[in-house]
Amino acid sequence: MWYLCVFYHRLLDYRRPEVESLAELFSGPGSGESVEWRMPENHHADSPFHLVRLPGDERLAAQVANRSLLVKGIYELWGHGTTYEELEKSVREYPDERKLPFLTPDSTFKIVVDSFGKVISSQEQNEIMQSLTYIPFKGRVNLKKPDHRFFVMETDDYGSNNGLPPVAKRTIFFGREVGAADRHLLPTYQLKSRKYIGPTAMDAEMAFLMANQGLARPGKLVYDPFVGTGSILVAAAHFGAMTMGADIDIRVVRDGRGPDCNVWSNFEQYKLPEPLGLLRADNNLPPWRPGLKEMFDAIICDPPYGVRAGGRKSGGRKIIKGVKGPYTVPDEKRDNHIPSTAPYSLAECVHDLLHLAARMLVMGGRLVFFYPVLRGEDGADSRVASPQFPEHPCFKLIASCEQILSYRYSRVLLTMVKVAPYTEEIERVAEERHREFRENHQKWMEEGNLHSAVFEPAQDAKPDRELKPKYRGKYV
Amino acid sequence: MRLLTHNMLASNVRGATTGYPLKLEAAKWVTKEVDLNADFIRGLLPKIDWRALVAATRALGLPELLPEEQPPEEEIFAEGAADVEGSAIRRIHHALLEIHVQEGSLVCPDTSRCFPIDKGIPNMMLHEDEV
Numbered sequence: 018m019w020y021l022c023v024f025y026h027r028l029l030d031y032r033r034p035e036v037e038s039l040a041e042l043f044s045g046p047g048s049g050e051s052v053e054w055r056m057p058e059n060h061h062a063d064s065p066f067h068l069v070r071l072p073g074d075e076r077l078a079a080q081v082a083n084r085s086l087l088v089k090g091i092y093e094l095w096g097h098g099t100t101y102e103e104l105e106k107s108v109r110e111y112p113d114e115r116k117l118p119f120l121t122p123d124s125t126f127k128i129v130v131d132s133f134g135k136v137i138s139s140q141e142q143n144e145i146m147q148s149l150t151y152i153p154f155k156g157r158v159n160l161k162k163p164d165h166r167f168f169v170m171e172t173d174d175y176g177s178n179n180g181l182p183p184v185a186k187r188t189i190f191f192g193r194e195v196g197a198a199d200r201h202l203l204p205t206y207q208l209k210s211r212k213y214i215g216p217t218a219m220d221a222e223m224a225f226l227m228a229n230q231g232l233a234r235p236g237k238l239v240y241d242p243f244v245g246t247g248s249i250l251v252a253a254a255h256f257g258a259m260t261m262g263a264d265i266d267i268r269v270v271r272d273g274r275g276p277d278c279n280v281w282s283n284f285e286q287y288k289l290p291e292p293l294g295l296l297r298a299d300n301n302l303p304p305w306r307p308g309l310k311e312m313f314d315a316i317i318c319d320p321p322y323g324v325r326a327g328g329r330k331s332g333g334r335k336i337i338k339g340v341k342g343p344y345t346v347p348d349e350k351r352d353n354h355i356p357s358t359a360p361y362s363l364a365e366c367v368h369d370l371l372h373l374a375a376r377m378l379v380m381g382g383r384l385v386f387f388y389p390v391l392r393g394e395d396g397a398d399s400r401v402a403s404p405q406f407p408e409h410p411c412f413k414l415i416a417s418c419e420q421i422l423s424y425r426y427s428r429v430l431l432t433m434v435k436v437a438p439y440t441e442e443i444e445r446v447a448e449e450r451h452r453e454f455r456e457n458h459q460k461w462m463e464e465g466n467l468h469s470a471v472f473e474p475a476q477d478a479k480p481d482r483e484l485k486p487k488y489r490g491k492y493v
Numbered sequence: 494m495r496l497l498t499h500n501m502l503a504s505n506v507r508g509a510t511t512g513y514p515l516k517l518e519a520a521k522w523v524t525k526e527v528d529l530n531a532d533f534i535r536g537l538l539p540k541i542d543w544r545a546l547v548a549a550t551r552a553l554g555l556p557e558l559l560p561e562e563q564p565p566e567e568e569i570f571a572e573g574a575a576d577v578e579g580s581a582i583r584r585i586h587h588a589l590l591e592i593h594v595q596e597g598s599l600v601c602p603d604t605s606r607c608f609p610i611d612k613g614i615p616n617m618m619l620h621e622d623e624v
Contacts, residue, residue, distance in 0.1 A: 238537075
């Protein structure tokens with residue numbers, strides 16, 4: 018069935034993939050792909066109003082909307098038009114057998130007048146509600162807990178200077194709400210009230226979106242190889258998944274900031290089941306036993322790519338005066354020895370991550386991770402327009418969602434599905450592809466290059482404001 | 494560190510052939526209740542190395558917890574077994590997920606390299622001369 022899907026006007030790239038992932042989560046494999054989209058007539062692709070066809074019945078639509086973060090509401094569309102007269106005609110034409118069951122005398126209802134890009138005064142709102150007399154509402158009004166919620170939503174040609182996507186023509190929608198996002202999660206989980214956070218803790222909204230892309234749910238095991246303070250696993254655990262994490266920095270996973278402020282306490286704070294396992298390990302030399310594979314249902318992570326925090330791996334060597342040749346740790350110092358580490362380039366890190374995921378994910382399992390992208394000289398999306406993302410023969414890329422972090426660079430959330438089993442043959446092909454990828458992208462992925470591209474001072478003065486197009490979409 | 498994690502880990506120290514199974518030496522361990530999810534156990538069980546799991550429970554001084562051989566799946570996942578005190582699925586769940594080793598070490602069977610477990614976190618990092 019087709020629905021009107023209204024999004025929050027934020028994280029534009031993330032909106033459709035989230036709905037598709039949730040359809041897959043609630044309706045089984047293949048459902049995500051069967052989701053269809055259309056834009057209402059005359060609407061810009063960034064408009065919050067989308068038409069979506071979801072598999073299954075209304076229950077699925079409600080589940081998708083209620084679990085999502087970016088869906089303001091999914092509605093059964095009763096009518097739409099460019100004027101209130103057209104709306105009336107359209108609603109009258111909508112079949113009675115679809116309408117009457119929700120208008121019965123024993124039910125309660127509420128009408129909400131909403132708008133996008135314009136303000137409707139409460140007097141006008143009242144007038145709009147009064148004008149709906151052509152809909153035979155028989156039930157009683159209940160503003161607090163109505164059985165059915167009806168929405169009148171209006172968007173208008175509001176000029177072009179307010180940073181919103183342009184609207185060619187005024188549109189009015191009337192629909193019955195089927196489900197809506199529960200964004201109350203966000204104040205509960207916001208980082209500023211979390212006990213233990215680090216400089217690169219994932220913000221709560223993004224972590225939930227990642228958990229949704231990873232199809233986190235009860236009975237599934239989610240792994241984060243760069244767990245840090247556990248901010249991604251907290252989101253996965255909220256959705257009922259079992260979690261496991263590793264980090265190379267033992268101070269972060271073991272000690273935190275004391276006995277009441279560490280990764281465990283973050284789970285305790287939200288009354289979530291604690292991770293099944295936390296360990297200190299190097300993603301470059303994973304300590305998994307031989308033969309172990311297909312262990313995790315999802316790997317969700319934010320790898321260190323050297324802009325805010327650089328990656329480290331085993332193998333550095335302390336240079337000690339007078340010592341020549343390979344350093345050996347003296348036996349008496351072995352117990353509390355802190356091994357030195359070497360820089361871990363993005364290319365190597367991503368390669369290890371894909372390798373790990375190919376081996377350790379179940380078939381159909383998901384790898385969800387952020388990947389940095391440099392933006393063109395003019396601040397536009399030259400690289401994003403023709404993106405070159407890492408590939409692996411075991412994986413199919415199903416979503417890439419850009420989040421712009423600065424004028425210079427973005428991060429793209431990649432969602433990949435494991436479509437082929439891991440074999441030695443596949444691993445050989447993967448090595449080849451990786452070498453090719455590395456040759457083409459070596460320069461900017463090398464240690465420090467990304468960091469300097471993001472932070473080096475600009476060559477010329479600030480870009481001319483006049484030259485900026487009026488609606489820049491996500492490219493603000 | 495839960496025994497599930499122990500079951501997944503191996504030593505990748507230079508010179509180790511398989512580095513598995515790691516010998517568990519627990520100085521301190523506790524039990525923490527975890528909600529039983531039969532589907533989760535069902536998905537997990539085929540990936541568990543039963544012998545290593547049994548060895549780990551014995552190392553903790555729990556010889557009675559698990560039998561030498563893995564019980565047949567139809568017994569483990571029998572209808573209602575999850576609600577029966579002491580049933581196979583309960584014991585497996587308990588062994589894998591509820592036993593939490595706080596302090597101790599994991600010893601590589603090939604090289605005797607000792608990986609410390611401190612505050613519940615196994616430290617699998619290698620020293621620079623072991624990579």
